[in-house]
Amino acid sequence: MGARYASPIRVWIGAMKTNAIFKRTYNSCLKLLSTEPIGDDLGSEPHLAARLDVSRTTIRAALAALSARDLIRVNGREKIIQRRPVPSDYYPEIETEPVSDIVEKRFMQWILHGDCKPGQQINSLELARQFGVSTSAIREYLNGFSQFGLLERRPSGSWIVKGFTKEFARELSEVRELFELRSVQRFVELPDSDAVWGSLDIINRDHLRLKEDVEKRHADFPALDERFHRLINNTSRNRFMVNFYALISMIFHSHYQLSRVDEKERHSVAIGEHLAYIAALQSRDKELAMAHCRAHLNTARATLLRSMDVNAPA
Amino acid sequence: MGARYASPIRVWIGAMKTNAIFKRTYNSCLKLLSTEPIGDDLGSEPHLAARLDVSRTTIRAALAALSARDLIRVNGREKIIQRRPVPSDYYPEIETEPVSDIVEKRFMQWILHGDCKPGQQINSLELARQFGVSTSAIREYLNGFSQFGLLERRPSGSWIVKGFTKEFARELSEVRELFELRSVQRFVELPDSDAVWGSLDIINRDHLRLKEDVEKRHADFPALDERFHRLINNTSRNRFMVNFYALISMIFHSHYQLSRVDEKERHSVAIGEHLAYIAALQSRDKELAMAHCRAHLNTARATLLRSMDVNAPA
DNA sequence: TGACTGTTTATTATCGACTAAAAGATGGGA
DNA sequence: TCCCATCTTTTAGTCGATAATAAACAGTCA
Numbered sequence A, B: 001m002g003a004r005y006a007s008p009i010r011v012w013i014g015a016m017k018t019n020a021i022f023k024r025t026y027n028s029c030l031k032l033l034s035t036e037p038i039g040d041d042l043g044s045e046p047h048l049a050a051r052l053d054v055s056r057t058t059i060r061a062a063l064a065a066l067s068a069r070d071l072i073r074v075n076g077r078e079k080i081i082q083r084r085p086v087p088s089d090y091y092p093e094i095e096t097e098p099v100s101d102i103v104e105k106r107f108m109q110w111i112l113h114g115d116c117k118p119g120q121q122i123n124s125l126e127l128a129r130q131f132g133v134s135t136s137a138i139r140e141y142l143n144g145f146s147q148f149g150l151l152e153r154r155p156s157g158s159w160i161v162k163g164f165t166k167e168f169a170r171e172l173s174e175v176r177e178l179f180e181l182r183s184v185q186r187f188v189e190l191p192d193s194d195a196v197w198g199s200l201d202i203i204n205r206d207h208l209r210l211k212e213d214v215e216k217r218h219a220d221f222p223a224l225d226e227r228f229h230r231l232i233n234n235t236s237r238n239r240f241m242v243n244f245y246a247l248i249s250m251i252f253h254s255h256y257q258l259s260r261v262d263e264k265e266r267h268s269v270a271i272g273e274h275l276a277y278i279a280a281l282q283s284r285d286k287e288l289a290m291a292h293c294r295a296h297l298n299t300a301r302a303t304l305l306r307s308m309d310v311n312a313p314a
Numbered sequence C: 001t002g003a004c005t006g007t008t009t010a011t012t013a014t015c016g017a018c019t020a021a022a023a024g025a026t027g028g029g030a
Numbered sequence D: 001t002c003c004c005a006t007c008t009t010t011t012a013g014t015c016g017a018t019a020a021t022a023a024a025c026a027g028t029c030a
Helices: A020-035 A045-052 A056-068 A099-113 A124-131 A135-148 A166-189 A195-212 A214-234 A239-258 A263-282 A286-311 B020-035 B045-052 B056-068 B099-113 B124-131 B135-148 B166-189 B195-212 B214-234 B239-258 B263-282 B286-311
Strands: A009-011 A072-075 A078-081 A151-153 A159-161 B009-011 B072-075 B078-081 B151-153 B159-161
Touching: A020 A045, A020 A056, A045 A056, A056 A072, A099 A124, A099 A135, A099 A239, A124 A135, A135 A151, A135 B135, A166 A214, A166 A239, A166 A263, A166 A286, A166 B166, A166 B239, A195 A214, A195 A263, A214 A239, A214 A263, A239 A286, A239 B166, A263 A286, B020 B045, B020 B056, B045 B056, B056 B072, B099 B124, B099 B135, B099 B239, B124 B135, B135 B151, B166 B214, B166 B239, B166 B263, B166 B286, B195 B214, B195 B263, B214 B239, B214 B263, B239 B286, B263 B286
Parallel strands: none
Antiparallel strands: A009 B009, A072 A078, A151 A159, B072 B078, B151 B159
C-alpha cells in the first residue's frame, strides 16, 4: 500500500475513436467515382449518405478530402468529378476496419489455431500487444465472446480458455438439434403462401446445380449450407434460437476453413442429405422431416468430432 | 472537422479500481472478530485468505486497517483481538459492491420497472450519471446484457430497448421448456446412486414443510423454486442450457419481486405442481415426468404473461 | 522442514480524456 | 415548399493511467 503516486501532470498520448468509418466511406466514394464519367456530378450529400449508409457528417468529411486531393471540384451544390482515382488514392483495407472487427478476426484465429491450450489463462495485456489494440478492446471482446462457452471467468477476473473440446462440440450439437427440430415442426406447418417455400425451392435448385458440378464447385457448399440452415432456424421466430444459430454458424464456418480432409466427399454426402431433408420438408410430413433433420445433424456432429481428432488430438 | 485539439497537457483526475473487495473483506473480518472472545488470535494470513476467498494481499490490507483502528494488535505472528467492533466500524454496504454489480442491479430495476418504453434509445451518458458510474461501465454492461435479447444494437452503435414484451416472454418460455424437458429425460435415467436423488429428496421435504406453513412462509417459495429447477437443469451437463437457466432465473426473480398480486395463491399452486413433478421424477417414469414438467411450465408461462398484463398494459 | 510473514511483480478493474460520427438546428436557394 | 449545405450539439468508441488485487518470490521462525 506504499505511496506510489506519480506526478499528476501527464502528457496526453493516444486514445481516440478511430476514423475507420471515414476511411471506408472515402474508399467507397472513390469506387463510385471510378464508375462514373469525368465531369459528372456526384449527387447531393443526403443521397450519398443514404447510399453508403453513413451520416452526412461523414460524407462531408469524405467530400472535403476528395476535394483536397483534386479528385472532385466542389462548387456550391455541384461536385464535379475531376480525375480517375489511382490505387494509391485508396486507404489501406486494414485502416477501414473498426477495432472491434480487428479484435474479432485476430482472436478467432488465435483461439482456433493458435497455440492456446485448454486450461490456459488469458493474458489480456499480452493479447493486446499482440493484436495491436488496447487492453480495453480485448476486455470488451472477451466479455462478449464468453457467452459462446469457450471461456470461463475466474473469480479473480482473469479468463481461462476452456478450449474447443469434444465436450463442447457435443453440447453445441445437442442444442442445435433441439432448436432445429423445433424449427422444422414450425416449418412444415407454414401455409403454402408463406415466402419460405419459395426460398426453399431456390435453395433446392442451388443444391441440384451444385451437385452436378460438385467436382469444381464443392467449395461453394459452406455458403449454401449456411443459407439452408439459417432459413430453417429463422422460422422459429425465436430470438434465442436465431442467436444460437449465429454461434453454430461461426463455429462451423471456422471448421470448414480448418479441416480440409476429404472435403469434397463430405460435401457430397451433405448435399445428398440436404436434398432428402428438403424433399421431406416439401412433403409437409412432419415426422419424415424431423427424421431427416436428425439424420443430417448426426452426420454433421460426427464430422465435427472427427475433424477434432485430426486437428487437436487432445 | 475544425481543429479543436486542446492542449496536450492534462491534469490526471480520477480513474482507478475500486477497493470494494478490501472493504468487504474488512467487514467480514469484523464479523469474525465479533464472534470470537477478546484476546483470541485470528489465525494466519493464508488461513484467513482461504476462508474469505481473497488473496493474502487483501487480507494483509484488512489486518493493517484493523490494527490501525486498534481492533487487533499485531505482534509478530500474533493477531490479538483487542475490542468488539461497533456498527460505525463497518464500511457501508454499498461500498462493498463492485461497480459491475451496482450497474447490474440498477439496470435491471431500470429496465423492468423504470420508465423505459420499447423502442426507446438508451443514452449511456445519461444512465452513467443516473447510476453514478462511468460510461465505460454502462457500455460494458450493455454489451453483456444484449445477449439476453432485450436490447438491440443500432448501426450507429447506440442501443434501443426492445422491451420486456409478451413476445419476449413467449420465446423465453419456449426455450425453457425445450431445455427442461431434455434435462428431465436425462434426470430419470440417472442411476440410483447419483447424488441428485438425495438432493431431490431434500427439496421434496422442503416443499412439504413449506406447504404446511404456506400462510406465513410463502415468501420463501421463490428460493425453493430456483433450487428445484436449477437441480434439474444442471443435470443436462450442457453449458448452454445451464447458462440459459441463469437468464430464466434472473427474469423470474425480478418478476417475483414485482408482481405481488395473488402471490400466496400462485405459490400454493406452484408448490402442488412441484410436488407432483417431483413424484413423477422419483417414479423414474419418463413420460409422466415430462407431462408434469410441461404442465408446470405452462402454468409458469401463463403466470408470467398475466403479470405483464397487470404491470405493463402495452 | 514446512508453514508463516515480508516484499516484489504481474494482471485486472475502472475511469475520464479525447475525437469520430451521428443527430439536430438554422438559414438559403431553386 | 422542399431540398440542400453549413453550423452546433449530442453520443459513442478507443485509449492509457492508476490503484486494487492476485500471484510469485524470498527470507524467517518454530
